[in-house]
Amino acid sequence: MNLELTPAEDLSLQHLLENGLAILDQQSLHKTRRIQTLEGLSRIFSEADSASQALHAQNLLFGVEQRPALERFSLFFRRLDRYFGESLSDRLEEASDVFIKLKKNKKPTKGACKRARELIERLLSAFNEERSMSPLEAPQFFNSLG
Amino acid sequence: MPERAERQFCAFFLARLAHETARLKDMPFPGHSTGPKKWLNLVSGLIDTAGSYLELAGKHAIPESEASKLIREAERLGGLAYRALGHVVGSDATLIPHEIVAPLQRWVDGLKIKNTIFFRAEHLPNYELAWFDLKRWRTDLNNPSRSLIGAIDRINWPLLRVTVPGQALGMLPHYAVVGHELGHGVQDQIKPDLTQKKADLEACVQRITVRLAVSSFGRKEQLELVDILANWVDELKADAVGHLLAGPAFYFALCGYLELAGQTYGISRTHPPSDLRRRLLVAELAKGSPSHIEVFEGKTGLRITETVNSSHVPFCPPPDSLFSELKRPYGPLVAAICVELVPYLEVVASIIFAETESFVRRVAPDLIYEPRKLAHDLDSHLDLISVLVPPIEYRDSTGVHAAGLASILNVGWAALLTRLDRMNKPRGPVLSPVAGKMEQLHELLLRAVELSEARRVWEEQV
DSSP: OOTTOOGGGOHHHHHHHHHHHHHHTTOOOOHHHHHHHHHHHHHHHHHHHHHHHHHHTTOTTHHHHOHHHHHHHHHHHHHHHHHHGGGHHHHHHHHHHHHHHHHTTOOOOHHHHHHHHHHHHHHHHHHHHHHHHOOOOOOOOOOOOO | OOOOHHHHHHHHHHHHHHHHHHHHHTSOOGGGOSHHHHHHHHHHHHHHHHHHHHHHHTSTTSOHHHHHHHHHHHHHHHHHHHHHHHHTTTOSTTTSOHHHHHHHHHHHHHTTOOSOEEEEEESSSOOEEEEEOOTTHHHHSSSOOHHHHHHHHTSOSSEEEEEEEOGGGOOGGGGGGHHHHHHHHHGGGOOOOGGGGHHHHHHHHHHHHHHHTOSOOOHHHHHHHHHHHHHHHHHHHHHHHHHHHHTHHHHHHHHHHHHHTTOOOOOSSSOOOHHHHHHHHHHHHTOTTTTHHHHHHHHHSOOOOTTTTOTTSOOOOOHHHHHHHHHHHHOHHHHHHHHHHHHHHHHHHHHHHHHHHHHHHHHOGGGOOOHHHHHHHHHHHHHHHHTTOOOOEEEETTEEEEOOHHHHHHHHHHHHHHTGGGSOOOSSOOSOHHHHHHHHHHHHHHHHHHHHHHHHHHHHHO
């Protein structure tokens, strides 16, 4: 839980996802940055995937047991369910597999990389939309209406 | 690239922020708390990182689109730093009684909470624990400044900020609610096994689907239920910790808070209904022989009930009416989940309270406030506090010792609820005789906290 900082406002998360895209596009990234990015992304997608599987198995207590996984899955579900629907779980599992493979210097398939890329791009786009749509502070009135 | 007005204004904004941050770093914080200064160092780190983005954006070799992105991100970092400054407002010595910080820190240390923590007050009837976790910014943010890396490394994450009401509601006995907030600090370490009541959860889901008149419970519904259930379980864990640390004082303080916080049902996505929380806590206070309730009634004549100190907090209406009422602000799904979770939570509450007790007994057995300690404290101090003798120390078979915070809070509540009429009228102008007596009691308890802490420090050093 990180109060008052929404995922859309989290610049470090944005950088992590953008660096993930750079890796998928085979752009050069400093070695340490590449390792940190793959570490971060495989953790995020693995947690989201484990929560997705827990929901699929009707384990309604997983939020009590694994709060971070719940929050991670919510991050994706609330923004990407409208695009991916039922296939979101498979997408998360596949993306998790892609980044774990890259971390181990193995080569995921082009198709899997393309779909992981789409997932990240959709998420970044949703964040951008949220930031653009966030309202300015409204004037406040403390008048009696009586 | 040409100088952009946006870049120049952002640089000015950051310079102003840096100046304001430096000014705040010079302020005294109660109890020599290092938390606010560590947070302010983080703010400086964010400002420096934003400054480095701006510098890069001003280089000629940077393409226009990249420069624009860097300026936008510098503005976002500056905005975050500005908001972060707001988080330390109220943590200085002008709003928080300096006497209370060290004893509360003993609770923190006793519960083995290693997180960096600070206390702040605001002018609202609000107690809350805020978590800030920016640890990943060290590795995930592009080009963090050295000062940001250093600040992140010096904080034990997540950083916790405990908010308490400002002076008007900051009467010392109410600080017992902080026990609940510290419970949120350890909630993830408490792992009740709720699988033993799986059938009750399935029945709860069934009732929700009937109430919503749907045939299946999809992922959206599941996720909502999982989220609300996790929130409610965490609230009960925190209540249990508050109860274990402070016994009746926590209950009275929670009730006082619920009474002043708007006299609502209390039920929401984040909190179970207040009447359920009161009922569960009274059940805990009634446990043992003698129980807290028996001891308190025996020594003061006051029976602890579900409405004591909170008689205007309403009980929830029957489920169908509650569903109708909750549907308006929350929509049918959240309303149905909240209504149908109540009986389930009541079933699993004993497991949550037992597991929390087991956790606290394991990590901090000395912090548990037992009924026999309450009996000893009321015997030793209640009559004396009526004649303005503060509860600073107590005697047992091993000698004289400093009174603990829980003892002072419980004696304070007992005096507040049952002995005000015996206290002499305070001298000087007062708004009302009762308010004057309460102020006097508050001052007396603050003195007790300060002197008992001094005595404890002395005991630890000789």
